Amino acid sequence: MKEQTPPVILQCDSLTAEFDGFKAVQGMSLALHQGELRFLIGPNGAGKTTMLDMICGKTKPATGKIVFGGTDITRKKEHQIAELGIGRKFQTPSIFRTLTVREHMELAMKQRRGVFAVMRAKLTGEERERIEAQLAMIGLERKGEWIAGGLSHGEKQWLEIGMLLMQEPKVLLLDEPVAGMTDAETEKTGELLREITRTQSVIVVEHDMEFVRNFASKVTVMHEGELLKEGTMEDVQRDERVAEVYLGKRRESDAGRTSA
Ligand SMILES: Nc1ncnc2c1ncn2[C@@H]1O[C@H](COP(=O)(O)OP(=O)(O)OP(=O)(O)O)[C@@H](O)[C@H]1O
Numbered sequence: 001m002k003e004q005t006p007p008v009i010l011q012c013d014s015l016t017a018e019f020d021g022f023k024a025v026q027g028m029s030l031a032l033h034q035g036e037l038r039f040l041i042g043p044n045g046a047g048k049t050t051m052l053d054m055i056c057g058k059t060k061p062a063t064g065k066i067v068f069g070g071t072d073i074t075r076k077k078e079h080q081i082a083e084l085g086i087g088r089k090f091q092t093p094s095i096f097r098t099l100t101v102r103e104h105m106e107l108a109m110k111q112r113r114g115v116f117a118v119m120r121a122k123l124t125g126e127e128r129e130r131i132e133a134q135l136a137m138i139g140l141e142r143k144g145e146w147i148a149g150g151l152s153h154g155e156k157q158w159l160e161i162g163m164l165l166m167q168e169p170k171v172l173l174l175d176e177p178v179a180g181m182t183d184a185e186t187e188k189t190g191e192l193l194r195e196i197t198r199t200q201s202v203i204v205v206e207h208d209m210e211f212v213r214n215f216a217s218k219v220t221v222m223h224e225g226e227l228l229k230e231g232t233m234e235d236v237q238r239d240e241r242v243a244e245v246y247l248g249k250r251r252e253s254d255a256g257r258t259s260a
Pocket residue numbers: 019024042043044045046047048049050051
């Protein structure tokens with residue numbers, strides 16, 4: 001039996017973003033399917049982060065339309081979009097150095113419940129189990145009592161992903177999640193993202209080409225605010241325009257496995 005393509009969960013049509021007349025993104029369209037792990041790549045200034053900013057409502061598109069799970073979210077506010085189920089993680093970890101790992105997860109869960117709860121407010125047994133399961137998923141099950149400030153850079157990034165997951169988003173938007181990670185941490189992050197896509201969909205903005213090669217099924221390449229190419233990593237690598245504007249440039253300056 002032929003495998004069916006999962007339905008589209010997020011549809012961006014002809015998005016344009018303008019900053020004082022400068023078009024950072026021009027006519028970008030992107031369709032994300034349920035359970036997809038999509039990589040968004042391109043040279044510096046291509047407009048990748050601006051795309052994520054428009055999807056999560058941080059930047060309002062000048063033109064175009066964004067539909068998420070059948071709802072037009074183009075003009076919705078950031079918090080409304082988050083509540084509908086789009087979670088955003090920025091590049092720099094924003095954790096509280098003095099709270100424990102488990103406290104971070106509890107806070108994230110309470111934000112989801114919409115309760116102005118103090119830390120002492122009781123969690124149900126079910127909620128505790130969810131936290132433990134999520135800690136195990138991000139590989140921090142034995143570090144629940146650790147002060148977050150004592151975690152490694154990679155672990156802090158996983159904690160943030162775990163906090164995002166506690167809010168049960170349907171789509172996760174991640175900006176360079178493996179930047180600054182060791183090779184082993186990068187590999188683990190890729191596996192974590194794969195596991196997440198068993199139930200959720202993910203868009204990752206990424207510069208680490210080896211990471212993209214290892215974990216991407218579909219890649220979207222942007223250049224100067226526009227869509228340059230979309231396809232498998234093989235399609236993208238074979239494309240001459242991509243090689244010219246991006247991969248080629250990168251190869252010249254590539255000293256081993258680094259970021260572009
Ligand atoms: N708030 C802003 N005000 C003015 N210009 C902006 C703003 N945000 C982004 N830009 C400009 O828009 C262009 C696209 O930026 P963006 O950060 O989306 O690119 P990017 O592909 O994510 O780049 P990088 O890989 O370097 O993060 C850049 O020229 C940037 O300077």
